[in-house]
Amino acid sequence: MVISVINNKGGTGKTTTSLNLSATLTNMGYRVLLIDLDSQSSATVALGRGDDNKSTIADILFCGLPASGAVCSSSENFDFIPGSIRLADADLVFADCPDRCNIFRNILSTIRDDYDYIICDCPPSLSTVFVNSLVASDFFIVPVTPEYLALQGFSNLMRTVNLVKKNVNNDIRLIGVLLTMVNPRFTRDRKITREIQELIKEEFGDSLFKTKIIRNVMQSEAPYKNKTIINYAPYSTGSREYLSLAKEIVSRIKEN
Numbered sequence: 710m711v712i713s714v715i716n717n718k719g720g721t722g723k724t725t726t727s728l729n730l731s732a733t734l735t736n737m738g739y740r741v742l743l744i745d746l747d748s749q750s751s752a753t754v755a756l757g758r759g760d761d762n763k764s765t766i767a768d769i770l771f772c773g774l775p776a777s778g779a780v781c782s783s784s785e786n787f788d789f790i791p792g793s794i795r796l797a798d799a800d801l802v803f804a805d806c807p808d809r810c811n812i813f814r815n816i817l818s819t820i821r822d823d824y825d826y827i828i829c830d831c832p833p834s835l836s837t838v839f840v841n842s843l844v845a846s847d848f849f850i851v852p853v854t855p856e857y858l859a860l861q862g863f864s865n866l867m868r869t870v871n872l873v874k875k876n877v878n879n880d881i882r883l884i885g886v887l888l889t890m891v892n893p894r895f896t897r898d899r900k901i902t903r904e905i906q907e908l909i910k911e912e913f914g915d916s917l918f919k920t921k922i923i924r925n926v927m928q929s930e931a932p933y934k935n936k937t938i939i940n941y942a943p944y945s946t947g948s949r950e951y952l953s954l955a956k957e958i959v960s961r962i963k964e965n
């Protein structure tokens with residue numbers, strides 16, 4: 710099962726969700742691989758592996774290294790494939806490649822069966838790497854912050870998703886839209902969250918996850934300790950929220 714965590718806007722919680730979901734699914738007993746597809750490599754840095762990687766996703770995509778050749782084990786017990794700044798070159802490197810949308814799908818086919826869940830942390834763009842991730846995926850999740858501007862690029866995102874669906878990967882399905890960094894403290898924040906929730910429901914019906922991720926300083930501390938919230942603060946609200954999200958995802962996938 711391959712799941713892309715997507716949003717072309719930066720700072721919506723894609724990396725945090727990818728990391729915490731991977732750690733939670735691992736704790737639930739699933740075999741998990743996290744792939745860092747962002748040239749900024751935030752997930753790799755958060756796992757404390759920013760600069761000591763012999764092989765990265767770039768070696769797999771650009772140099773023909775077999776996928777298994779770049780798989781590392783993380784401190785969090787799930788496998789992962791490190792990101793690389795070289796991913797920023799992908800649009801140019803693949804410009805003349807006729808089958809450029811299928812590169813990642815073909816590569817993943819060699820290791821898909823080794824894992825229950827492969828989580829792809831996508832870049833904040835509608836780039837070739839993003840399209841490759843969608844083409845290789847069975848499902849996708851969209852983390853969204855409760856701000857009016859957060860929904861602005863949404864129509865472009867869904868346009869690309871629908872193009873991929875129509876032309877290359879008919880089978881990809883939305884598991885859900887996830888509200889992240891929700892601030893429940895102030896009346897104004899609660900009002901915006903409610904309004905964004907309504908807008909998402911209008912557009913996507915029941916796809917909005919029941920679980921919401923509350924803004925919590927521990928979520929931003931954890932990466933600096935090279936840990937996910939699940940291991941940094943196992944009894945925190947954030948840990949419980951990601952456990953609840955993982956359970957929702959597992960059950961939605963089973964229903965599909």
Ligand SMILES: Nc1ncnc2c1ncn2[C@@H]1O[C@H](COP(=O)(O)OP(=O)(O)O)[C@@H](O)[C@H]1O
Nearest residue numbers: 719720721722723724725890923924925928929
């Ligand atoms: N629930 C949360 N509460 C507080 N800070 C958060 C939360 N989720 C993410 N963050 C922080 O917000 C920033 C952006 O999150 P990130 O997951 O990197 O977004 P993206 O991958 O979409 O760019 C990071 O510094 C992260 O630690």
Ligand SMILES: [Mg+2]
Nearest residue numbers: 723724747751
């Ligand atoms: Mg990110």
